[in-house]
Each structure stands twice: as structure tokens, then as C-alpha cells.
Amino acid sequence: MNIKKIILLCFTLLLLIMVWLSLKQDNLIYIQQVNPTNTLTSDSVVSADTIQEIVKDGSAEVTLADKQQDYILECSPKTKEIDLTQYADQSIGEINSKLKNSGSSFDLLAYNLMQDFKVSKTNSQKQAQINFDWLLEYSQSNGFNNLVLFSLLQACAANIKLLGCDEVEIKAKSTLVENAAMWQVIASKYIKQGNEKEAINAIKNAEKSTFYTNYNFEFEDLYRESLLANGFANDYNQSIILAKGYSMARPVTGLNDIYKSCKDNLNTMKTACLDMALVMKAKSTSTLISVVGANLLKEIFKVSNNVDEIQKLDKYIKEIYPENNERQLKISSLMTYDESLTINFIENWRNHGEIIANKMLIQEAIDKSRDPSYNPCI
Incomplete structure (x- = not known):
């Protein structure tokens, strides 16, 4: 995966999320999926209607025990009426x-x-x-x-x-x-x-x-x-979401220039580029910056045919930037109904960095979905 593909994917994800959040007139940040170490890897989902039926017949405890532990409550877009006039749609x-x-x-x-x-x-x-x-x-x-x-x-x-x-x-x-x-x-x-x-x-x-x-x-x-x-x-929460959206529209300077220069001049810049890539991967809390750094390291290790290091980097990239975004999209959809997920995600991003905030977001969505009484979809 090269830098152009990464940036294009990030841009596409951002556009998709902004379309979802236009239902509430909120500019949201893109969500990267990272599988927490203390959860299973299945993406099984229990809908709101299923949860309600389980509660009605009193079998919630048994049914939930039979489910794998990382399901995410899935809201259908048709289950919630959205008042499109409650916020001003300001460009x-x-x-x-x-x-x-x-x-x-x-x-x-x-x-x-x-x-x-x-x-x-x-x-x-x-x-x-x-x-x-x-x-x-x-x-x-x-x-x-x-x-x-x-x-x-x-x-x-x-x-x-x-x-x-x-x-x-x-x-x-x-x-x-x-x-x-x-x-x-x-x-x-x-x-x-x-x-x-x-x-x-x-x-x-x-x-x-x-x-x-x-x-x-x-x-x-x-x-x-x-x-x-x-x-x-209209309120503090909405201002947080809008400000995050506009901050993401600001340019990221230097990634293309450095990546291309390092890739084209590895004979003369190998050591310097290796150091830069390590910094980007290890010292940034941004998913994009970290992945770009990891991919730059891969280019460097390809020169020496260091297969072990390349495989480690591939694994790292998949952990913080998986190509299968199904669960991530489900969480993003849930965030349009439960604003607290968005606010907590942004605050965790501020306090811990984006990569850790992604893990915390997934875990919070999983934890909330385990509660039979949790249903923001209606």
C-alpha cells in the first residue's frame, strides 16, 4: 500500500463519515478500526430489534451468553426520524x-x-x-x-x-x-x-x-x-465535532515530499530516511502518520530484502489500519445516534492519541452493546 493509496483511503473514509453525520449536521472525524487485545475478532452484530425481542421473552442472559463478546448494536437508518431543521447547515x-x-x-x-x-x-x-x-x-x-x-x-x-x-x-x-x-x-x-x-x-x-x-x-x-x-x-458537543471536522481539512505538509524523496534516493538518504520513518511510526499518535512511516520502512527494508521486518510491518499496518472496515462503519453509524460515543472518542483522541482512542472507541461500543437496555436507535 503506497502513500497515495493511504491518503486516498483516508479521504474516502472522511467523505463517507461526513455523509452519515450530515443526518445530524455534524462534521465527524474518520474512524480507524483497531481490534482490542482483550476482545474476540468476530464482527457479529445484534440489531436493536433482536435485543428488544430477547428482552421481551426473558432470555437475554442465555442469548447474550451464546453470542460472541464483541458484537456491535446496529441501528437501521430508517428507525430514527431526523429533524433536518434543528441545526443550521452552515458551509x-x-x-x-x-x-x-x-x-x-x-x-x-x-x-x-x-x-x-x-x-x-x-x-x-x-x-x-x-x-x-x-x-x-x-x-x-x-x-x-x-x-x-x-x-x-x-x-x-x-x-x-x-x-x-x-x-x-x-x-x-x-x-x-x-x-x-x-x-x-x-x-x-x-x-x-x-x-x-x-x-x-x-x-x-x-x-x-x-x-x-x-x-x-x-x-x-x-x-x-x-x-x-x-x-x-448549538451546543458545546456540536462545536467539538465541527471543529474536529475543520481541523482535518487542514493540509498535512511534508508526507508526499519526504516519502518520494526517500524512495527515489535511498542510496544517499537511507540512514536519514530510516530515522525519519522510525520517528513517524513510533512517536506519532496519528494513524495516517504512523502508517506512512511504516510503509517508508518497508521500502527501505525491501532494498536489503529483510523479509522478517517487512512481515512485522505488514502486521502492524493491518492492526491499526485494517482494509476490512465493516465493523468501523457500523460503529460510525452508531455514533450518529449516540453522540456520547463521538464526544468521548474526540476527548480520548486529545488525551491519548488517535491510535489508542480508536481502541477505546471500539471497546466502548462493544461494552454499551452488551447492555440489553442500550438502544439509542429509537
Whole structure:
């Protein structure tokens, strides 16, 4: 599985989940299935109607004992009436327009963090520079907080023609020195510039880092408060879900550049790429980053025909990113009925990282489904 396939699958999963959650006007995060070590591996499912029949005839205890222990309650989309008018269906364009013109510097920061810093059909180099300059000036006036500084650094890697990036890189290297993601973004910038020596140095520095983060949770906190303040979320829970959705729409800088550069230049960059891949796999709590790191390691081990290590990596990838998403889809559907599953998942993601949060989500869905009285489907 190459990086393009992984990113495409993640994007497809995100679109599917957003379609499901449009029933409640919630932008949800994608769900990755990981089988907990203390559960069986069957995907048997008991529907709400089956649970109700079991309870009616008093045979719940016997029937549930006969079932394997990891079933997930399955709600039919037709069993619940959804009031499509209970929430306003606001597009990101409408939200950003209000944030831009609210008069609040807090909202304006949230707005500018969602802007495009690359050149495209709808965004000129001039506009990209204007977007960048606003964030840079904000940082200089308010102190370089990690979220803004990392966002500026990502902009520099995405668009190497932006002016002011030297200052940003110097500040990032002194402030975010322990963050492997920062070094990865810097490496991506140098790869685009054709400066292999500095790219390798950045990759080597990443190996010395103690953590890997892209500051998306800081963005979510900021965006959530702006959504609430401007009436785009009816309650705290909805604002959490919306903010998570928008944070996932932000670009992930550096993955393609580093993966391709390492794959094409293993003769000269093998050691540096090995270190970077190990950092991505071991120090990131993101499923996507970890899987990309594992696949990069596979490319490196293919050169030496290290079959044992490749098999270990294949097993690891399947554990955190299985290709069979049946149970994951069932849990995602259940989350549209039981909002607490979504809120707990996001909070666990924040506290423990995405990979562990996925395990906790599956276990919570299993535990709730074991309760005969649990039926959010009606």
C-alpha cells in the first residue's frame, strides 16, 4: 500500500463519515478500526430489534451468553426520524465570512488559519503572500504561539516563494526543537528547493525529537470557541465535532515530499530516511502518520530484502489500519445516534492519541452493546 493509496483511503473514509453525520449536521472525524487485545475478532452484530425481542421473552442472559463478546448494536437508518431543521447547515464559506468580519481578533485568527497559502486557480501568489503576512504580523505582535508558528512553517513548505520564511524557520528551530513534525516540515521545504544536504540534516534532527504533533488540537480549541461565539454551533458537543471536522481539512505538509524523496534516493538518504520513518511510526499518535512511516520502512527494508521486518510491518499496518472496515462503519453509524460515543472518542483522541482512542472507541461500543437496555436507535 503506497502513500497515495493511504491518503486516498483516508479521504474516502472522511467523505463517507461526513455523509452519515450530515443526518445530524455534524462534521465527524474518520474512524480507524483497531481490534482490542482483550476482545474476540468476530464482527457479529445484534440489531436493536433482536435485543428488544430477547428482552421481551426473558432470555437475554442465555442469548447474550451464546453470542460472541464483541458484537456491535446496529441501528437501521430508517428507525430514527431526523429533524433536518434543528441545526443550521452552515458551509465553511459562510462560517469563514462571518469570522472574518466579526470584529474580533480571536475570530480573525481562526479565519486566517484556514486560508490557503499555496498558489491555485482560486488563489494567486499575491493573495497567498497577503494571507501569510497577516499570520506573521499577528505572531510578531502577540508572541509566536506554537499553533501559529507551525502553521507559518507549513505555509513556507507548501509555497517556497513566500517572503519571510527565514525568520519563521529560525524561530521554529528555537521554539519547536523537540517536535519531529517541525523538522519534517523543514525537510519538506528543503526537498522542494533541491537542497538535499539541509533536508537530510532536518531529517536527522527529527530522529532526536521527543514528540510528534501538528497542533491540530490547539486549532480545534480556537475554532470551537469561535463557532460557539458566532452561533454556528448549538451546543458545546456540536462545536467539538465541527471543529474536529475543520481541523482535518487542514493540509498535512511534508508526507508526499519526504516519502518520494526517500524512495527515489535511498542510496544517499537511507540512514536519514530510516530515522525519519522510525520517528513517524513510533512517536506519532496519528494513524495516517504512523502508517506512512511504516510503509517508508518497508521500502527501505525491501532494498536489503529483510523479509522478517517487512512481515512485522505488514502486521502492524493491518492492526491499526485494517482494509476490512465493516465493523468501523457500523460503529460510525452508531455514533450518529449516540453522540456520547463521538464526544468521548474526540476527548480520548486529545488525551491519548488517535491510535489508542480508536481502541477505546471500539471497546466502548462493544461494552454499551452488551447492555440489553442500550438502544439509542429509537
